Amino acid sequence: MSLEIITPSSGSTMFTETQGFPALRKALSMGREALQAQTGLGTDKTCLIARAFDAESGAAIRSTLLAKTPLGILEGLGIAALALGATKAILALATPTEALNVAIPELQKLLPLEIEVRMIQPSFMAGEDSALAELLKGKPAMAGGHEDASTLVLDAETLVRLATGAQTILLQVIGAVKQEAIVEIHAGTTLRQVIFEQCGGMKGDKGFKFALAGGPTGAFIPEAGLDAPASPGTIVVGDESACTVDMAQRCLAFTAQEACGRCLLCREGSYQLKEILSDMASGKTKAEDEAQIRELAAAMAEGSLCPVGRRAADPLLTGLQHFPEEFEAHMKRKRCPALVCKKYVTFHILGETCTGCEKCLGVCPEEAIEGEEDYIHVIDAKACTQCGLCFEICPEGAIVKAGPLKPKTPKEPIPVGTWKKR
């Protein structure tokens, strides 16, 4: 993925290309205790695992670091091994990185460290330390197995920071911003600065609605939360056309699909929440659903075996917290104010705008559109499945979405130019 990389204007950056392992050489000269004090890495470990791949699909922070500064990752690994007394390291990658082939023997001249480069199939669960350790043992990537106290997983960011001394954090901002980017910031930079300065503000100058920080198990941040310091990881920015119920539903569906399923609460709890949200988005909410959400979410947060399950309900809970009106509209009034949730939306062709070009007619998979050349087209609401293909293809913007208030349109095709609203 080619994303813009936005580095800070001052201070050292993680994207500094290094050579000759200067930081490692320095670490070798300073003695283990001093190194431990400097790096904050203390407890003895035998084996280190470097996570140099992105677990979520669409995420690119680590793959970008790997592409830009593979030696930084390697050098950081060497420093960490030195501090922790580890004799073995596994570099887990998803993209082959040739530079390492030359660099590893070079590093080993400085430090007796057994280094294994492992290509893995990235998955959401591989982002979880215990699951990654299982995966590297040739087992399914499942969390909550026996924790091996002698092994430690370190992310590429942490390792590069060890090598470069950079005091920065990395964010990946995607969604409704002008410039999607990997943004490197100094701690304390606010999310508002990231979105409106580094990323150039909202795409199409639409209004900001939310940021979802931390991927599918992340939290919604509303406008009021933008002035808090940004935390590392992926940020999905949504504008006023996005629906938080729909977003939460997609998050839970993803977690239910990707979570390893070893522990009951995460496996079945995320399935239940996904179903509740799907019902919420389609007018099937039950009276007890909100109480059930709270009960399930609390149980999952307390009792899941790993952070995936403990955080799985966060999008839903923070959505309920920050966007109560939008959730209530779905649950009680069966409406999607943002006109995203299909079951609450109808599509209409405006008689005053349609030119009878027949483009929509051609793409409708349900043959739900009636019309012919130079006639205003009409959508049969009963046959329409709200797929939105017509909406996207119409060159005139004549197709509109509507909630409970429907625009007046012709009942059947009439010649273009003859439609008069009464």
Added chain:
Amino acid sequence: MVALSIDGQTVEAEEGKSLLQAALDADIYIPHICSHENLDPVGACRLCVVEIEGREGACTSCTTPVQEGMVVTTRSEKLKQMRRLSTELMLSGHPSDCTGCPKFGACELQSLIQYLEVTDQRLRKRVNIVPSDTSNPLVMHDMGRCILCGRCVRACGELRGVGALTFIKKDGRTRIGVRDGLSLAEADCRFCGSCIEVCPTGSIRDQEGLLDPNMNRKAAIVPCRSTCPAGIDIPRYVRLVREGKPSEALAVIREKVPFPAALGRICDHLCESACRRSELSDSISIRALKRYAAEHGDESWKAASRQLPPTGKKVAVVGSGPAGLTAAYYLAKQGHAVTVLEALPEAGGMMRVGIPGYRLPVEVLNAEIDEIRKVGVEIRTSSKVASADQLLAEGYDAALVTVGAHKGIKLPTPGSDQAGILVNAEFLRLAALGTPQPVGERVVVMGGGNVAFDCAGVARRLGAKEVHVICLEARDRMLASPEEIVEALEEGTRIHPSVNINEILGKDGRVSGVRCVSIRSFSFDANGQAILDVVPDSECVIEADTIIMAVGQRPDLTEDFGLPLGRGNRVTVDEITLATPKPGIFAAGDVVTGTKSVIAAIAAGRSAAASIDRFLGGNGQIEEVLAPLSEPNPVLGTEASFAAAPRCDCPEGYDDEKAHQESSRCLQCDLRLRITEQKFWSAYSHR
């Protein structure tokens, strides 16, 4: 030991023990389903949550080790709600009707639902339709009932070191199955059954019809041992052979029988027919392993052999066959003075004069009889006993009649009054004693059991050029063991199954052949008359100068002996005590049951010994432990192509390598019984 308080009760537990186990051991029930005493805890089901003073929230007691002074609450409304939610979540993807499930009444989930009083289905149901997999003959997977507790995965991986079962994440669903989409056999499953044993629901089960419904479940799980009439601990000695300990293996066999070597050659091995391995490839050659142990084991079994001090009681045993000698052996070890009275000039009964020497060499038998003499049994040969009363008059405190069934049955087939017609028992006996009845060049044996084949084999060794075995039974229904049939065919004997002999033909008062017809089937009416479904125009004549009738034997006893005789001239006894109506006189073996097997006679001899010992004032306890009771290694590991490993048969007896190879094929079904049975909540006092 640490002391802690659980629900106000002070409990002592070993350090390192889990809180859950400590509570269960103290008879305090905490609901649980993913944890199992024999497996490492995970804390995945959250049923075993408890509150611990000073800690926030609820902890899973299975993953929390006990600590000195801990104050634990296992019951509260909050905990109950949490457990209910967990159970409801488990049930959301589980079939809701228990009544159609084979595990009904034995299901841990079902018991949990009762305990937690989970009734309403308030959560959203998750469709979980998985067709059951019945492709493996031993283990059936019915994963539509699986609640993903992961016990089987841990049992297979951590406990057994096999790793054939695993969690599988596919299309967004987690399920449990065989790794890499393989079959159990391909995934090097060892078919130990531990997955079945630990499964709390009906998801992994013994294949339908596999467990003998006439046995209790534990017995049915180890069918070889349960099928052996003498109850020899077969899995244990097979394991010892595999571990290269033939002496200990021999001691295990000796715990139940005093004729390991003889049985190692001629046992009719019901165990092998019951062996679960036969569902996969072929049964374990248990008999050959017994022979190996008998031939390679030393006398270390004697070290622990029980010998009680003399009781001053005298016991007579009439007949020195397997039943009589076995009883004599155990009675002597119980301290009684035992005299065996044998009518024939040689001891051994049917093992000596029924089974030909080429199958059971005289030296092998004599060596084992010598061991019986060594415990003080006196054997008087050529001593025929005329009547039961005579024994009591001679001062014996008790007597056991084990005279066997040595009188051959002669059928009244037309023409059976001519010269050249011999009868099984007499023919074999005289041959064994060195005074054989002469046979001609062409011999017809009537009958299809092992005795018929023994007659055929002996006839051939006496010079017969052409031997025919003719029987009513169809080829696959013949009573003889498959080995004997194969051996006979290899020697050139011709077998005529599904054939009836209508008439014995003769010339000048001497046999000249038999007139036969083929039959489709046969049965017997109420009077014992054969009803035949004859194949039309199938009559033929087989020329012969000697006919040997081998159609059954009965006890050679008359009313003069003083015991009531019932059907088939058999002695009637009390089923449990083996006592005859005459006080102090017992009977066992073929004389009671009619012709059976050596192992059945030995088992009867053991029962008789125990019963007579009780009659004489002893406790009847003849059980012995002769080999150290060591804990078998629970880790099986993998072995390539284990499921298909072929049976190794070796007529001359195994060497060390072959014995190891064959014993390594054992599925070790008994390991399953070492998995702790899970008690339901109702079995705990504090629940």
